[in-house]
Structures are given as structure tokens and as C-alpha cells.
Amino acid sequence: MDIKEIIQPENMVYHKPDLLNDVPMHYCPGCSHGVVHKLVSEIVAEMGMNEKTVGVSPVGCAVFAYKYIDIDWEEAAHGRAPAVATAIKRLWPDRLVFTYQGDGDLACIGTAESIHALNRGENITIIFINNAIYGMTGGQMAPTTLMGMKTATCPYGRDAKLHGYPLKITELAANLEGTCYVTRQSVHTVGAINKTKKALRKAFENSMQGKGSSLVEIVSTCNSGWKMSPEKANKWMEENMFPYYQLGDLKDTTNQ
Amino acid sequence: MAKMKGATVVNIERCKGCNLCVVACPLHVLALTTKNVNQKGYNYAQTVLEDTCTGCTSCAVVCPDGCITVYRKKEE
Amino acid sequence: MADQEITLMKGNEAIAHAAIRCGCDGYFGYPITPQSEVLETLAEQKPWETTGMVVLQAESEVSSINMVYGGAGCGKKVMTSSSSPGVSLMQEGMSYLAGAELPCLVVNVSRGGPGLGTIQPSQADYFQSCKGGGHGDYRLIVLAPSSVQEMADFVDLSFELAFKYRNPAMILSDGVIGQMMEKVVLPPFKPRRTEEQIKKEAPWAALGRDKNRKPNIITSLELDPSVMEDINIRLQKKYAQIQENEVRYEEYMLEDADYAIVAFGSAARIAKKAIELARGEGIKVGLLRPITLWPFPIKQVAALKDKVKGILSLEINAGQMVEDIRLAVECKIPVAHYGRLGGIIPAPDEVVDALKKMM
CATH class of the missing domain: 3.40.50.970 (Thiamin diphosphate (ThDP)-binding fold, Pyr/PP domains)
Structure with a gap:
């Protein structure tokens, strides 16, 4: 069969989601953010919510998320996305509202806002990209940086005596009454991406059904910050991140 | 059983040459260019084993930049 | 009513x-x-x-x-x-x-x-x-x-x-x-x-993108300095417009005044009592009360320099608005400050004393 016969509109089985526009994303090659952006774009469209979604972008690498996904956005101050999202959702209850935050934003400077929004059971989804490093500012230590892991501000490796321990904020969130769905996923393989898509869809639906807060952590790579190739970063993540940040659902009360 | 024939089209200018699609393809259909670069200066993904592709979409699903469009047709 | x-x-x-x-x-x-x-x-x-x-x-x-x-x-x-x-x-x-x-x-x-x-x-x-x-x-x-x-x-x-x-x-x-x-x-x-009213009044609002428009994005971020400068220039123009159009103030017994007190908020209430006391002693004093602190009533305060011999800025602080008053009158007449600190409210007779001291 000639290739021209295959490349026909009716045979198209995968293309860049429509909501993801043509603006080139500023992320480094192989960055997990792009995959999650694609999933968010797909799910919003699949739920028929293009006109009723407001995203809240953070400070961090995803600060420009609003440039790439063609929905309405509010760009929040560092760490404050859950407070911003709280107000939007309470004031427009029929809107789909989510925050998109990194580890520094969510688990460090915005810990109070995250914990309290989740504890109030705000009908929002928090998407939490955990790559154990501050990417945007050039690879400094994050609250989720692993023990012994080297970053620009712990160049000799994270040391508990100096820096304390990596924060498992998702485990913390699972213990809060306000959360209905807390899960930890990844996007390094096709299988993992499909699972993450299901998790995000479920979280978004929970928020529209008024079931409470959902937190979807996505253990991610930062190959630039980790100073590895994208492929090697995925492998490193499997070997080092997954044992500490174990994948799977931590809490799901939505079927009860 | 009818065999599936696939084809990928890479948006060369959008591609950043991260190589994740190359790794994800179970049939080694894709490879990065070794000499040619796009306007951003990246080696980009291209189809090297055209006939082998089954249109499984793995490469496109893992592509962080949404550069790959996949087509699939049943072989008559 | x-x-x-x-x-x-x-x-x-x-x-x-x-x-x-x-x-x-x-x-x-x-x-x-x-x-x-x-x-x-x-x-x-x-x-x-x-x-x-x-x-x-x-x-x-x-x-x-x-x-x-x-x-x-x-x-x-x-x-x-x-x-x-x-x-x-x-x-x-x-x-x-x-x-x-x-x-x-x-x-x-x-x-x-x-x-x-x-x-x-x-x-x-x-x-x-x-x-x-x-x-x-x-x-x-x-x-x-x-x-x-x-x-x-x-x-x-x-x-x-x-x-x-x-x-x-x-x-x-x-x-x-x-x-x-x-x-x-x-x-x-x-x-x-x-x-519908919100969409009409705030077409810029991020409340879900209507089919026929581009996404609304609420942000203060712009990394291109030339664009950021343009944004700042636009903001400054807006502020100038507010300064031009929205000044609000109250004048009280200023018509025949030799001296003026400038005071806002609760201090203006104390000033009014002090004016009553001072006038009882034959001191002609009036009040200019800025209602908008920003935009500050620059022109109105500036006009006082041709009208009164001195201004007392009465503030329940160590002297903050007094700087704006001095700028407005270009230091052409004496501008004194009186205030109490740490949560103490000045009494009207203290204000009269301060007024006399300035005279």
C-alpha cells in the first residue's frame, strides 16, 4: 500500500489535540510538561468543556501554560494557585477549574494554600508535577528533592541534617477529609500516559460532580535540571523516584 | 487477519529531537536525523522504516510537543 | 426619602x-x-x-x-x-x-x-x-x-x-x-x-472561553522588556487619567481661613472640633479633607498656598501625608505636622496648640 493512501484524513488516528495551539512550547526537549498539557487539552475537549474551563497556571516552568492551551486562564502568584482556583470555582460553580503546579509552587511556597484548599474540599483538581527540582530558576533544591540528590543549592547532595527530608505532600493530602481522589501517576511510557489520562479525567469529573478536591501528582522528569538525556532521565526516575514516590491511587472515595 | 498499515507525519519544525518517540516505537520505525537539523537547530525525528509502521500511535502519545500525526489503514 | x-x-x-x-x-x-x-x-x-x-x-x-x-x-x-x-x-x-x-x-x-x-x-x-x-x-x-x-x-x-x-x-x-x-x-x-452583564462589563474576564473569541488570560507577566515597558506606560497613562478625573475632597470653613488643617478619615473629625475651638479663640482656620488619598487632591492643596499662611497636616502617624502636602504647595508656605503615635488619638485641644505653635 502506498504511503499516500494511508495518509488520508479518514485514516488519522492521532494528532495534536485541537486545544493545544501551534505556539512552540518553551519546555526543554523531552520535558514531561508537554505530555501533561496534551492530556489536559484532550480531556477538556472530550468533556465538552472548552467554553467552561478556567485553568490556573503557577510560577515555575509551567508559568506559560496559558500560552499553549486555548482555554481561559489566570496566572497565579507563586504558590497561590489553589486560593485563586478556590475563588473561581466558588463564584462560577458550573465551570471546570484546575490548577497546574510544580513541586516548589505546590509543596513549598504554596503548602498552606494547597493543604487548605484540599481540606476545604474545594471542587477543583490540582495537577501536581513533581520532578524533584526547581526547573525554571535553574535546578535548585525542591521540597521533593530526593535524599542525596544533587542540585544547584545542594551541590553535595540533599542531606537531612542540612535540608530536611523530601516532602510527600500527596500522602498528606490523602489524609485530608476534603479530598475525594488522590493519586500518583507518571507519563514516561504509553501505558503510564493512558493511566494518567484516566486519572485526570476522573479528577475533572469529580470536581464537576461536586465530590470534593482531587490531587493528581505526576512524577516527572526534568532532564535539563537532572543533567541527563530525556531517555536516561526516564530511567533514572524509574530507579530513584518511583521507590520513594510510589505510583498508584492513595485515596479514592468516589465510589463509596 | 487484516494487517494494519500505519504512517507517521512529523512536524519537523516543532520537533525538539528529544528522541522519546524513537525509544517508544516498538518497531524502530523512527530515528533522529544525524545530519539535517530544523530551523531551531535540532536533529528531528523521521520515519526510517516506512513499511514497518502499524500506526500504533506510541510515538505520538509520548511526544511531549505533539509533533506526530499518525494514520492507520487496514490492508485489503 | x-x-x-x-x-x-x-x-x-x-x-x-x-x-x-x-x-x-x-x-x-x-x-x-x-x-x-x-x-x-x-x-x-x-x-x-x-x-x-x-x-x-x-x-x-x-x-x-x-x-x-x-x-x-x-x-x-x-x-x-x-x-x-x-x-x-x-x-x-x-x-x-x-x-x-x-x-x-x-x-x-x-x-x-x-x-x-x-x-x-x-x-x-x-x-x-x-x-x-x-x-x-x-x-x-x-x-x-x-x-x-x-x-x-x-x-x-x-x-x-x-x-x-x-x-x-x-x-x-x-x-x-x-x-x-x-x-x-x-x-x-x-x-x-x-x-451576560459580567461578560459585557468585563469582556477580558477569564470565565470560560466563548467560541468566538481568543482565550482571556489574566496575568502580570511579560518577559519581553520592550512590551513590559509599553504595559507600564499604559498603566501610567491610566493613573494620570485617574488623577485627572477622580479626585474627591471636602472643604470645611476654608472661605475666610488664615490657616488650613489638612486631615483625612478619623483625624478630619478631630480637626473639625479643633477648628470650632480655634475659631472660638479668634483663629480663622478651615479644613481640607482629602477623600481620595490617591489620587491626592494636589490642585486643591496647591491652591491653599495663595489663600492661607500655613498648613497643619493632622495625621494619626509620624507624618506621612505631610510630604504630599509640601510637594503640592512646593514649600511656598509653612507646612507643619501634628500627630500621635502607637494608637493614641490626638485630642482637639492638642491640635489647637499645634496650630498656635505653627502660627
């Missing part, structure tokens, strides 16, 4: 009632003395059951102001209130609100500082309110009520100005006006705006 209902209430309570009545969509706040009655009154009134107004006690002032950012960004009429230390915590958010050009209302029922300071009244937040407070070149529209009636009236006015200019507005009050009980005629009920 025959159906005017006159009520006796605290300034803080008046703020809450006025918010419900003027169609406010949301209040986000955190308790702090001396303004907690705002949130308490709202909680008691349960407007979510009547007008549909959202009332939420946040986990901090940092969070309240960012809820205000969220609410204002999606086109709603939202507000918060706090007192000095809490308003300090809000400064990051204030800067973002100004940068993203979001209309909202922040009420500061101020108290004495610095630091945790005191819970007694003070006007020491003039600089913070009028000169920035947060980072960057920005301005707030700052209204200074000097009665419970004005506390009620300025809520709607603040929203009106905030939406007119897409700029955060502040009511800078203090513990005197907030805690004091006075008679007040509450504004009439105005319904909250419908979705």
Missing part, C-alpha cells in the same frame, strides 16, 4: 451590609482586630442564601488576597478586608492585582505599627496604601471614609471606580471608624450582575 431606614451600627458592620446591598459577589477574609466584624457580620447575614454572595474565611491574608485575585480575574465583584499587619501580608497580591489590572476592593481598618504594633487606631498605613506597598510602579485608588455613613457609601463607589479603570481600590479606614457606632442610611439593594 420616606423609606430611608436609619440604623445604628459600627463602621465595620456598615462595610458588610453595604457589600451585600451593592451586589458584591464574594468576600474572602481572615480575622484580625479591629476589623473582624466585617467577616462576622457577613457570616451572620448569610448572603449566600439571599443574594448568592460567596463568603469565605481563608487560611491567611495571603490566601484571601489571592482569592480576590481569582474572583476579580473571572469578572466578579469581590473584596476582602483586614487591618495593617494583614494588609502587609496582602501586598504581594495587591501588586499582582494592579499588574493584571483587576478591579476589586480591599478594606484596611488600620491599626498602629510597626510590626504587630497595637490594636488601637492609627493612620500609619498612608505610605503603604498610597505609595505602593507592594513591588513595582503601581497605584491603588484609595478612599478614606471619615464616618460610618462613608464606610457604607464607599463600598459601591470603590467597586464603581475599580471597574471603570480596571484597578484595585482600597478603603483606608482605621480602628476609630471601624469600631465606632453611628447612624447610617444603608444603600438600596442592587442585584448581583448576571453572566
